[in-house]
Amino acid sequence: MGPRRHDPAAVAAVAQALTPLAADGLRLLVNPEERRRLSRDAYDYSPVLAARLAAAEAELVVRPVTVEQVKAVAAACAHHHVPITMRGAGTGNYGQAVPLLGGVLLTMTGLQAVRSATTDCFTAEAGCRLVAIDEALAPHGAEQRLLPSTYRTATIGGFVAGGSGGIGSVAWGFLRDPGNVLGMEIITVEPQPRRRQLMGDAAAPLNHAYGTNGIIVAVTLPTAPLRRWRELLVAMPGLEQGLALADQLRTAALPIKELSLYDQQIAAMVRPLQGGVAGIGGCRLIAVVAAEAMETVKETLAHHDARLLLQRPQTAAGSLRELTWNHTTLHARAADPAWTYLQLQLPPEPAAVLQALGRQQGEDLAWHLEVVRSQGEARWAALPLLRWQGADALAAVMEAAQALGCTLFNPHVITVEDGGLGVVDGDQVQAKQAYDPAGLLNPGKLRGWLERGASA
Amino acid sequence: MGPRRHDPAAVAAVAQALTPLAADGLRLLVNPEERRRLSRDAYDYSPVLAARLAAAEAELVVRPVTVEQVKAVAAACAHHHVPITMRGAGTGNYGQAVPLLGGVLLTMTGLQAVRSATTDCFTAEAGCRLVAIDEALAPHGAEQRLLPSTYRTATIGGFVAGGSGGIGSVAWGFLRDPGNVLGMEIITVEPQPRRRQLMGDAAAPLNHAYGTNGIIVAVTLPTAPLRRWRELLVAMPGLEQGLALADQLRTAALPIKELSLYDQQIAAMVRPLQGGVAGIGGCRLIAVVAAEAMETVKETLAHHDARLLLQRPQTAAGSLRELTWNHTTLHARAADPAWTYLQLQLPPEPAAVLQALGRQQGEDLAWHLEVVRSQGEARWAALPLLRWQGADALAAVMEAAQALGCTLFNPHVITVEDGGLGVVDGDQVQAKQAYDPAGLLNPGKLRGWLERGASA
Incomplete structure (x- = not known):
């Protein structure tokens, strides 16, 4: 049999089996507020997922502190056919840690050696x-x-x-x-x-x-x-200049840890991108480079009429790091919760895509670009902000992006496959057969497993 | 006036001016054998250069040990219009350190702080x-x-x-x-x-x-x-498999310091490429990778039916390093001095070039390929061995390679420009105007300076 959906009796049996381990630090959380809080992740960046996942909730949260306790949780759940959904810090954006069928939420923050x-x-x-x-x-x-x-x-x-x-x-x-x-x-x-x-x-x-x-x-x-990283915030007039500058930096012989671009609209909206300097319009580039690269970087900025707004050693807290990747989306949504986003890999020559989608969407789209290494080559990834105008409008933009040669990594879906290239990975399904034969782990998230079930 | 050619009186005046510095470690070498030895570099890889440069010889070799002594040499030569040709260890292959007009050979091995x-x-x-x-x-x-x-x-x-x-x-x-x-x-x-x-x-x-x-x-x-580098020697059946394997390695997330391929003919000719294992035919790949990459590399080799002949920590002496780059040419010429070589950057898809040139040249060409980063992208450089059949045949091969989309870095010429992209770099000429206004340094090697003189 498969996993039991929202079965209070089965969950109670699991809780009972695990109660003796509480003396050794394992925690069982049944308080509704905690269960609700921990049954979520940061999926609310997606209005689609927010609607779909709002009601999902585990009946029991278990927080083991040793591997042996994890084994005990796995044994009890397997015995009672109770689903287990894994959770780390809950920083995912696709509902990865959301228990679709209830059951046990297994939070791993206690194993921290x-x-x-x-x-x-x-x-x-x-x-x-x-x-x-x-x-x-x-x-x-x-x-x-x-x-x-x-x-x-x-x-x-x-x-x-x-x-x-x-x-x-x-x-x-x-x-x-x-x-x-x-x-x-x-x-x-x-x-x-x-x-x-x-x-x-x-x-x-x-x-x-x-x-x-x-x-x-x-x-x-x-x-x-480990390097002595320095983080830089740079202003330049437009995205085109930003692309050229980033290209120059990435092709030089410079150790680079982060290289991203933010268009005028994002620069105006996300206050820290203003770099504490008033009245500087235009786009922004964030770069994290090794200390020994600084002189070369400064010369490159000068050649591109780019303005260095800020440079400092990178530290754990308060870093420009927390303006990049999906933190950009976080900041934009703090300014206006109507923003959502996409995840794309742009074709090798991205200018046409940027122009075409920009023209189509006007101010409802704002470009956030990240240089990444893909198959050994430098490519532009994009996490464009999109003003939410309903699921159909979102689907239309995604289709347009794909038609322009972008690869879509859809952040508005819940399965592993649909968030990736859409293709079932036989090795993932085989691993589930080997390590979770009853299909108790995070049910509903591996499409290849569901389809295997359907065709069996 | 320009540099004096082979002017014994002027050189004697320079020697006289510098003689007092001998007490502080500066050496003046006039012994004909030493002068002859130090007026050469490793240009004999090129029969063209060997013929052209054989007679070139400095009248005086100066070996300073301090920057102040270098200044004294520069002053004396400038005063007497004596050419100065710089020399390091003489490991260049294009006659970079060969004094075309005689004069002073300035060997820098004494400045070693x-x-x-x-x-x-x-x-x-x-x-x-x-x-x-x-x-x-x-x-x-x-x-x-x-x-x-x-x-x-x-x-x-x-x-x-x-x-x-x-x-x-x-x-x-x-x-x-x-x-x-x-x-x-x-x-x-x-x-x-x-x-x-x-x-x-x-x-x-x-x-x-x-x-x-x-x-x-x-x-x-x-x-x-600094990393714990390991060097690997790998055998696989053919160059095509080698290209695929190298591609897999370079696109993975592996710290790599060297990645090169040697065809069957080179593998058979250069004994250390046999890896101490008798009877293994085929091509060879040399890789230098960080220790933490070894398990991933081994799995990749297994997927490609490649055989790991040798793996060991990289050391200063006796390293596989001394089979790569122009050391390959050195070893081939030790086996048969009829070999010379070319320097090419191959187009992004190199297979067609390898086949076409291979077909044209048969056993008179052997492929040695090196992965390099060019303009931020991974590309194949080639240092193919070529059996010397005269200057016209050499020119024909170079022309054929260029027609197939290769960029040629001609190792059979003596000027900076002709060994590069053939284009005069105005900044180089301006720097010479600023730092060597009388044109005494290594005369005959900067074409842009000569042409500037011709048109003046």
Whole structure:
């Protein structure tokens, strides 16, 4: 049988089985307010998802503090056919951590050991915050390669299971690129759960699978060398100049950790992009570069008539990092909640797309662009802000973008596949068969599993 | 007036002026054998250059040990209109250090202080060997970005003045890419020489100008983070498989310092490429990757049916490094001195070029390919071995390669411009006007200066 939907008796049986572990730190949260709060993530960037997911709620939140306790949760849920939905810090934007069928919400923030940190790689438990991992790596002259803009709150397990890239993607590509995740430790969901070490290729099917096909309890990732990063905020008249400047910077021999562009409308709307200097219009570029690149960067800015509004060492808190990637959307929505967004990869020559969509949408679209490494080549990703005008209008813009040669990563859908390239990944489904044979993990999020069920 | 050609009296006057400095370590070498030896570089890879440059010889070799002594040499030569040709370790392949008009050969190996070494950058005197700079950087967790295969003997001044890239170019591009050279200290050639610090853009015209437009006494370059590099030798059946494997490696998220391919003919001819394993035919790939990339690399090799013949930590001596770049040509010529070579950048899809030229040339051409970063994109450079069949045959192959979309960097010519894109760089000529107004430095090597003279 499959997972039981909203079955209070079954959940009560799970709670009862786990109660003895409370003495060892496991927490069982049944308070309705906490359950409601933890059954959400940051999906409200999407009005589509907000409507669809508002009612979803787990009957029980479980917060283990050891791997053995995770095994106990998996065993109890498997025994009682109760669905388990994994949660890190809840910073996802696609409802990755939302329990569609209720059941147990398994929040991993209690597993926060950095098991090892070296110059080359680290192994951290799923609930480790990324900021804590960088603190552990710094004495070894190392840092994480990829960070979401939610760096200060996000967990590493949540990032690997529900994220894809972010700051650092300009140099290192995305988490799913071979080499960015070296291994995982997982717990299977079975009456007798197994603890498995998946190294290399074996871990790939669980990478960005929303916790649908195995409980990730620890991950091993390679590092990047720690550098003295400096963050810059730059003003220039228009997006075209910004594209040319960014191109010049990325093709030079400069260590770059982040390179993004914000059009006039976003620059005017998101106050920190004004850089504390009044009356400077135009677009903005944010760059994070190594200290030794600063002189070359300044010369490049001078050649492009770009104005350096701000430069400073990058720090954990209060960084320009928190203006980039989906933090841009956060700030825009704080200014006006009518904004939502898209996720695109632009074709190699993006100018035509920017113009065509800009013309079509007028002030209802604002461009936010990020340089990323895709298949080894530099490309522009876009997280354009879109003024919400209903689902049909949204669908029309997405269609127009695709017709112009953009690759869409739709942030208004709940399945792994539809948020990606739309294609079922047989390895993900096979991994679910192996590690979650009863289909209890995050039901409804892996389309390949649902379709397999339908055709069986 | 311009430089005096082979003027024994003028050279004797220079020698006399410098003799008092011998007490402070400056050396004046007049012994014919030493003069002959030091008036050469490794141009004999090119039969064209070997014929053209065989007779060139300086009347006096001067080896200063301080910047003040360099100034004294510049002053004496300027006073007596004696040409000065700069020399590092003489590892260049285009006669960069060959004194066409005789005069003084200024060998910089006596200036070998690493003035500063930090995590971010270093300043080293021109005569520093690259291997010594890496030794000074290692305690700071840093290393040089770019190395010629002559790493153990080459000097940093010679590399910047006469080289272009090499090991590391897969990640960092070439020395002339903005950001790879931060500054230079130079001495002008005038009766009262000036000591100038050229930072950023101001140093660019002296970068890869063969010492024609200023005496470089020190350079400041940015570093790369030191990593635990491992070097690998891999066998696979054919070049096509090698291209696919290399493509897979370079598009993954792996720190790579060197990635090169050698066809069957080279693999059979250059014994160390056999990896100490008898009877393994096919092509070879050399990769230098960070330790944390090894597991991903091994999985990738397995997917491509490639065989790992050898893997080991990279060391200063006895490294696979000394099979790459122009060391390949060196080894081939040791096996059979009839080999010479070309330098090409291949078009983005190189397979057609490889096939077409291979078909045309048969066994008289052997492919040696290097992945490089060019204008921010990964591209294949080629240093194909060519069996020497005379200048006309060589010209025909070069023409055929260009017709197929290759960019030629002709290693059989002596001017800066003809070894590059053939175009006069006005900044180089202006720098010579400013820092060597009498045109005494390395006369005959900067075509833009000669043409300026001709049209004046």
